[in-house]
Amino acid sequence: xxxxxxxxxxxxxxxxxxxxxxxxxxxxxxxxxxxxxxxxxxxxxxxxxxxxxxxxxxxxxxxxxxxxxxxxxxxxxxxxxxxxxxxxxxxxxxxxxxxxxxxxxxxxxxxxxxxxxxxxxxxxxxxxxxxxxxxxxxxxxxxxxxxxxxxxxxxxxxxxxxxxxxxxxxxxxxxxxxxxxxxxxxxxxxxxxxxxxxxxxxxxxxxxxxxxxxxxxxxxxxxxxxxxxxxxxxxxxxxxxxxxxxxxxxxxxxxxxxxxxxxxxxxxxxxxxxxxxxxxxxxxxxxxxxxxxxxxxxxxxxxxxxxxxxxxxxxxxxxxxxxxxxxxxxxxxxxxxxxxxxxxxxxxxxxxxxxxxxxxxxxxxxxxxxxxxxxxxxxxxxxxxxxxxxxxxxxxxxxxxxxxxxxxxxxxxxxxxxxxxxxxxxxxxxxxxxxxxxxxxxxxxxxxxxxxxxxxxxxxxxx
Numbered sequence: 383x384x385x386x387x388x389x390x391x392x393x394x395x396x397x398x399x400x401x402x403x404x405x406x407x408x409x410x411x412x413x414x415x416x417x418x419x420x421x422x423x424x425x426x427x428x429x430x431x432x433x434x435x436x437x438x439x440x441x442x443x444x445x446x447x448x449x450x451x452x453x454x455x456x457x458x459x460x461x462x463x464x465x466x467x468x469x470x471x472x473x474x475x476x477x478x479x480x481x482x483x484x485x486x487x488x489x490x491x492x493x494x495x496x497x498x499x500x501x502x503x504x505x506x507x508x509x510x511x512x513x514x515x516x517x518x519x520x521x522x523x524x525x526x527x528x529x530x531x532x533x534x535x536x537x538x539x540x541x542x543x544x545x546x547x548x549x550x551x552x553x554x555x556x557x558x559x560x561x562x563x564x565x566x567x568x569x570x571x572x573x574x575x576x577x578x579x580x581x582x583x584x585x586x587x588x589x590x591x592x593x594x595x596x597x598x599x600x601x602x603x604x605x606x607x608x609x610x611x612x613x614x615x616x617x618x619x620x621x622x623x624x625x626x627x628x629x630x631x632x633x634x635x636x637x638x639x640x641x642x643x644x645x646x647x648x649x650x651x652x653x654x655x656x657x658x659x660x661x662x663x664x665x666x667x668x669x670x671x672x673x674x675x676x677x678x679x680x681x682x683x684x685x686x687x688x689x690x691x692x693x694x695x696x697x698x699x700x701x702x703x704x705x706x707x708x709x710x711x712x713x714x715x716x717x718x719x720x721x722x723x724x725x726x727x728x729x730x731x732x733x734x735x736x737x738x739x740x741x742x743x744x745x746x747x748x749x750x751x752x753x754x755x756x757x758x759x760x761x762x763x764x765x766x767x768x769x770x771x772x773x774x775x776x777x778x779x780x781x782x783x784x785x786x787x788x789x790x791x792x793x794x795x796x797x798x799x800x801x802x803x804x805x806x807x808x809x810x811x812x813x814x815x816x817x818x819x820x821x822x823x824x825x826x827x828x829x830x831x832x833x834x835x836x837x838x839x840x841x842x843x844x845x
Contacts (some may be wrong), residue, residue: 393601394655395420406614406623406773408640408650412686413667413813414658417626417637418773421598425449428622432595433472442472447596449477450613452604452634452772459601460773475550480609487591487616495571495578507563517800519551522563526580527606528642530587531568534560542676544629544637548798562741593618601773602627603679606695607638610630614644629679630671631810633769633803652681658775660692661685662775666819666839670809670831674802683813693841695812697832698782698822700845702732705782706739707824708845712820713745713763717778723762725750725776727811729804732783733765750774768811779815781808782822786829805831 395416411417425447433443442666451457457479478485485492495503501519508518524545525537528701538556545551551559571578587608594617599605602625605613610625617623629637640648656664664685698705717724726736726747740747740763748759750766764776789808791801808831822845823829 387699392416392657394653395423403649403810404620404622406625406640406645406648406678409624409626409653410628410650410679410681412656412664412683413631413810414656414664414683415653415681416627416655416657417653418600420653421450421600421624421626422460424622424624425596425598427829428596429473436472444472444474445596446592446594446618447473447475448483448594448616449475449598450480450483450600450605450611451477452479452601454479454482454770480583480605480613481579484579484586484609484612487586488582489591490585492577492582493575494582495576497579500578501786504563504567507549507566511558511562513555514549514800518559520564520635520800521545521551521559521672522567524637525559525564526567526578527583527608527636528638529583530608530611531584534564543639544632545635545799560843575758580606583608583612585778587615590615592616593621595621597621597623598626599624600626601631603629603632604634604636604772605638606636609645610638610643627679628681629677629682630674631772631806631813632680633772633807633810654684654687656684656688658778659683659685659688659813660689660690660817662692662694662811662839663808663815663819664688666695666835667809667812667841669835670805670812672834674805683809692817695819695821697840697842698845699825699828699842700822701824702783704824705736706736708819708843709780709782709822710739710743710745714743716740719745719762720760722817724778724780725764725766725771725774726773727766727779727781728783728788729768729807730788731765731767732788736765736782771811771814774814775816776814777816777817778820779811780820780822781811782820784808784821784829785823785827789829789831796824801830 409417409420428445431447436445437443449460451460456546457477460477504519504522505821508515508522511518525534529536537560538553542551583606597613597617599610599613602610621796640646664683667683698708713724745763746761747763747765750763750764750770789804791798791804821832
């Protein structure tokens with residue numbers, strides 16, 4: 383599968399790492415602005431300096447480098463990028479997801495509740511309460527990840543960063559969530575002698591096990607406050623730490639304020655130029671985000687900064703089998719699979735018909751969902767969940783079968799956090815594309831976000 387190679391710095395990027403800054407730096411920017419590339423170029427530029435500094439010591443130690451990504455697919459992608467860098471032998475490079483890294487550095491080996499177990503326990507406590515149970519479980523995860531165990535009470539009066547404006551959680555409702563869901567959940571874990579993944583983050587935020595000299599945290603908007611506290615606690619006093627983020631692409635119930643995790647007075651850079659998308663793709667992605675609550679780390683895809691012009695995204699209306707037939711004809715007639723990559727994305731992995739037809743046409747494909755390593759070889763068709771494509775890049779993005787039943791939150795306003803998150807997720811997926819985007823759904827079940835979209839920004843096709 384084709385990955386980004388031969389990283390070359392642009393003038394905009396060069397300005398960000400032409401000098402060495404100890405401490406935290408923030409790199410912001412919309413999808414396609416080169417945030418991850420910039421962070422890796424900075425890593426490449428700083429590594430020799432740190433290596434040479436250590437060589438001058440009486441007992442030279444390797445330079446410890448940590449690159450953290452949010453999901454396993456992105457970890458594989460970043461590893462593919464960093465593998466092309468000729469780092470000195472006096473370098474220990476660790477490219478990992480947070481959970482893999484935290485587990486590896488936890489001793490003794492912990493007995494962990496998986497995410498399903500955690501949600502099931504929280505759900506059991508939340509179901510008797512009034513309100514949307516799914517939202518209450520999501521809110522509980524947010525609270526546990528943002529606050530330290532001893533400061534959970536601060537949730538009562540805190541601004542709910544990153545949680546949107548609907549539904550509201552007034553002080554009495556927050557107290558009920560703490561008393562009836564969160565505290566019983568914590569007690570239940572102790573009773574069965576289990577930890578969850580947040581416990582590993584909390585433990586590493588308190589106990590130092592390693593010293594990192596250079597750190598890159600990619601997609602930092604989807605790390606919890608406790609996870610970032612853990613990373614910062616493992617850094618050496620003169621380390622260089624880069625957080626790469628864009629809250630417009632936040633797709634999990636995570637949020638933090640930098641001052642809460644002990645980061646103040648940091649330099650921040652906002653990359654403006656869109657190197658990935660065509661103007662038409664950037665406009666379409668921006669429209670999907672219109673009206674959502676923004677914060678200081680929010681960057682809307684900027685079509686005016688995109689240097690390339692392309693076709694409008696295609697929106698297919700018709701039965702799913704007709705959508706599959708159309709896109710396969712489109713690939714055969716318009717895409718060179720030897721040189722260009724195609725990603726089929728779906729929130730629920732609705733790929734059975736697609737797989738059958740791809741095989742019938744002799745089109746090979748790879749599965750990117752939760753893959754730990756970037757797939758090698760010449761196969762340039764990928765199938766992935768929306769979450770697993772975060773941070774990746776493809777020439778063509780295709781999301782067929784995107785019916786309302788899969789992406790809408792029934793009976794909820796567009797600003798409802800769970801619905802807003804899906805809009806950010808779809809917009810993020812659109813932003814993965816360099817050349818073209820195709821979205822398809824049944825005419826009778828159009829998703830709400832497309833009904834809200836300006837028809838002039840896409841080309842509708844009946845299939």
